[in-house]
Amino acid sequence: MSIFKQTNYILLVSIVLLSYACSPTKRILVEFPQKPKNEISQDVQSLLLVNRTVDGKYNDLPTDSLQKIFYQKDFNLDTTIYDLTAVDTSLKALGELLFESGRFDYVIPEDRFLNAEQNAFFTQTMSWEEAQELCDLYQTDAVLSMDLFKTRVVTELAEESIFDPNEGFFRTAVGAKMVIVYNALFRLYDPQQEKVLAREVIQDTLIWEDYALSVRNLFMDFTPVKQALTEAGIAVALDFSETIGTRWHRDYRIIFDKGSSALKKAAAFTDDANWTKAIEAWETIATGSGSKREKSKALFNLATACEIRGDLDCAIEYALESYNTAYHPITYQYLELLESRKKQQKNNTK
Numbered sequence: 055m056s057i058f059k060q061t062n063y064i065l066l067v068s069i070v071l072l073s074y075a076c077s078p079t080k081r082i083l084v085e086f087p088q089k090p091k092n093e094i095s096q097d098v099q100s101l102l103l104v105n106r107t108v109d110g111k112y113n114d115l116p117t118d119s120l121q122k123i124f125y126q127k128d129f130n131l132d133t134t135i136y137d138l139t140a141v142d143t144s145l146k147a148l149g150e151l152l153f154e155s156g157r158f159d160y161v162i163p164e165d166r167f168l169n170a171e172q173n174a175f176f177t178q179t180m181s182w183e184e185a186q187e188l189c190d191l192y193q194t195d196a197v198l199s200m201d202l203f204k205t206r207v208v209t210e211l212a213e214e215s216i217f218d219p220n221e222g223f224f225r226t227a228v229g230a231k232m233v234i235v236y237n238a239l240f241r242l243y244d245p246q247q248e249k250v251l252a253r254e255v256i257q258d259t260l261i262w263e264d265y266a267l268s269v270r271n272l273f274m275d276f277t278p279v280k281q282a283l284t285e286a287g288i289a290v291a292l293d294f295s296e297t298i299g300t301r302w303h304r305d306y307r308i309i310f311d312k313g314s315s316a317l318k319k320a321a322a323f324t325d326d327a328n329w330t331k332a333i334e335a336w337e338t339i340a341t342g343s344g345s346k347r348e349k350s351k352a353l354f355n356l357a358t359a360c361e362i363r364g365d366l367d368c369a370i371e372y373a374l375e376s377y378n379t380a381y382h383p384i385t386y387q388y389l390e391l392l393e394s395r396k397k398q399q400k401n402n403t404k
Contacts (some may be wrong), residue, residue, distance in 0.1 A: 087363070103198050104200070135206075144287030201241050214227050228267070260286055323335065336355045
């Protein structure tokens with residue numbers, strides 16, 4: 055089954071599951087963790103974020119001063135800009151994104167711009183002695199270093215002929231286009247293993263384009279170069295954070311909350327996102343209930359809890375046990391959803 059078909063199948067089964075919302079079930083909105091492209095060992099929990107690419111080429115021109123350079127060239131310029139605000143914003147945004155993913159703690163030291171040898175393209179690999187010293191100093195497990203950050207800015211300003219539907223004829227307008235091509239290199243150093251856990255090159259392009267009837271009106275709203283560079287820095291952080299940080303996907307699931315007072319009480323814990331208490335209550339029901347139907351409902355809820363934690367194998371195991379304990383149509387549908395997600399997960403890692 056193709057990834058496209060699997061995705062649509064998962065959506066269809068999710069809709070079917072939600073159709074049971076009028077039955078003895080409760081609909082909940084949950085976030086599912088998705089494994090990153092490069093899953094880092096759980097031994098690495100805290101990161102020191104540093105920058106080893108900033109050198110004498112970098113400056114921090116104010117917005118107006120940088121914009122003036124482009125205006126003096128009639129906004130027709132192709133150049134590489136080394137902007138300190140953009141590169142520093144990128145590092146700070148990356149730290150926040152990795153922390154918000156729930157996967158890493160991080161430290162960004164005040165002295166985050168480190169001297170490093172560079173060749174014609176990017177910074178040389180950090181020595182293990184330096185990596186260990188930094189980890190010891192800041193009490194982290196590994197060093198995440200930005201070893202390249204480069205932004206090429208291409209701007210164009212030209213007259214364009216556009217149709218005015220109100221007047222019914224073409225007008226001469228002014229069009230501006232700004233393209234930022236960014237390149238970055240991150241390395242994740244683990245001095246304990248003396249191993250580079252991740253080496254990711256980030257490359258992409260951002261484009262801004264707009265038109266107006268006059269140059270003045272055009273640049274009143276057009277994104278300044280300085281802001282665009284900062285946005286490029288944030289885009290770099292977003293791109294890299296997805297390679298090692300946990301991603302979260304929102305979706306609806308249902309749990310059984312009716313049929314007994316024990317099920318109702320256990321389900322109430324999810325209102326406050328107290329899944330630990332809910333799981334303990336469902337485990338008690340699953341092991342101690344004399345009712346097969348009540349037991350199967352608790353097992354179904356445990357399967358949902360496993361899926362929310364990102365453990366599809368555990369979810370499938372509980373769902374199968376629920377199905378074999380007492381039949382509920384919803385359990386069969388849920389098993390199909392879990393199996394489809396499992397296949398999609400395998401395809402995504404190929």
